[in-house]
Amino acid sequence: MTPSSLGILGGGQLAQMLALAALPLGVRAVVLEPDPQAPARLCAEHIHAAYTDPNGLDHLAACDAVTLEFENVPVEALARLEGRVPVRPGGTLLARSRHRAREKEALRAAGVGTAPFVPIEAEADLPDALEQVGGRGLLKTSELGYDGKGQARVNSAVELNAAWERLGRVPCVLEGLVAFEREVSLGVARTAAGEVAFGPLVENTHRDGILRTSVFPARVPGGTEDQARDLARRVAEAWGLAGLLTLEFFQLPGGELLVNEVAPRVHNSGHLTQDGGGISQFEAQVRAVLGLGLTDWFPLHPCAMVNVVGTADGSEPDWAAIDALPGTRRHLYHKAPRPGRKLGHVNLVAPERETLHARLAELERLIP
Template sequence: MTSRLTLGILGGGQLAQMLALAALPLGVRVVVLEPDPQAPARLCAEHLQAPYTDPAGLARLAQCDAVTLEFENVPVEALAALEGRVPVRPGGGLLARSRHRAREKEALRAAGAQTAPFVPIEHEADLVGALEAVGGRGLLKTSELGYDGKGQARVNSREELRAAWDALGRVPCVLEGLVAFEREVSLAVARSAGGEVAFGPLVENTHRQGILRTSVFPAAAPEGTEARARELAHAVAQAWALEGLLTLEFFQLPSGELLVNEVAPRVHNSGHLTQDGGGLSQFEAQVRAVLGLPLTNWTPLHPTAMVNVVGTAGGQEPDWAAVDALPGTRLHLYHKAPRPGRKLGHVNLVAPEVETLRARLERLEGLVP
């Protein structure tokens, strides 16, 4: 019975909060290991306030039926301490792959997916000829720890490349060639330890200053795009022996071809709209996959969109009353202190048809700074 199951989570931020909220109706108790005393997940889960490598905290997680994560940059010592004591899903091998951009791209290509051209930059000698190899313009990204536009720089010349690598601390990086894409889309896949597989929807995304701004379902992509995205996601899930949930972000080229941009071994910001579109959410899908509960696809039943609420330099807040008055909106706040560039919440929007959704989304964007 699910009422006897306990799920451990490494990390206690908003994703852990929403995973816990999805687990509770299933009768699943949640324990999070998170050093931040103000962790959002503390409001709906047992909060172990300790470092990720704390022996007592890890011993408590080891008592759970399975452990998952809300972010991939978990200390390797924590994963090593849990190995053999409790199933960790996704596992350490997959995490080592997805947390390092060069290894991730190499593994994606080995699984049959295509990526933008890239060159690993680990030593000064690697800078020679790198920009020419990716087409003359590119993005230099740290191999690890970068997210939401952090740890990266656009470069258009050899001089800019060298200066950017210096500015990033001369740490291992990946130089990615710029591609002329038509739209950005994402799709998630869940796979249980028994090999059962299910998919999320194809979602269209827009970004602002490196942070996701909006996600929309259905995506305005050519016919066959979703089927191809599922095919690629399934191939990666199988090749990487996924246990849990994996989100793939794609560039869709004018030709219709899909290039994998990034991979996240967890629920993803672009999937938040599944909370309110009807049917399963991505959060319940990850809980089910990790605990071996029956899986099903989690495509929304209605046209659905999401707008991120992000802290601004001037401290502006959305027009909450107007947001609340707009038909089809539902607010999700993370109980986090405001800070410029910090994700503070999101607003989901549901409408009976696509035209109405897009008209209301335009209005909603005008209400959220």
């Protein structure tokens, strides 16, 4: 029998888009989210309760499977669900990916390269740490932190000590700076039975620590996508993935890929798959979690995505001009605006690369 219900821990925009992708498959979504204004409430059953609420978790446990839209799920929630309903990805993988130092150690164990790093657990770890990573680096909190939050660039021992104090003296990881040519990402999905599928290799640019644009196809040397798929498969199999995860890479001048971060879920850089043709990353996660037939989610046309982020002056994009630009489609999250908050994205599809990049330049001009 085809599964009919999917539980989701979290009710933000990723849960909203997962729920919308599940509906055409005959699957209804149930989200557990404490925010009364959760974006996913508009298209899914919304359990308005804390993530650790026993009744809310019991409701999720009645679904065919449970997935997530963010990795920092309280361990108590996962413990209550364990053994009652498949949770994909599972608690072991989540514990690894939510902690930057453990994540990098596990990547190295799977045979995947990363930037040089040193865990900073206590003040005694600070001396000589910067020299171990090449003299310059990024200090990041081991847990939490996203979109540029919870991190600081450091170029001296004095800056490192000050940054650790500023971040609250919590466990961190110090990463060496890497001279890369571009940032790319790729998603991999795997069912509990071991079936594997891949998303496209996407080229990403950031602004103020937040993803600004994603473009497919990526402008990379030949063989780069095969390399990314090989590394993604290694991680998926070594970590026992059931569900979907996204790897963010640094592409070095010689073509080598280093993994920067791993997200055990759909990712902002994969939003362009909604409109590029074929299935989306959201349908891929639903399929992987519920054990439905998997296939690569690969755009049929050149496509791009631009994030819509809240501005300090409250200015909005020129929606009339955006809608008039051929190939655009907006996706808004129904979230109250505030500076630095992701409020939506606009996807762009074009018949060939040259047209895509010309229209993308115009689209970026229309979005603050």
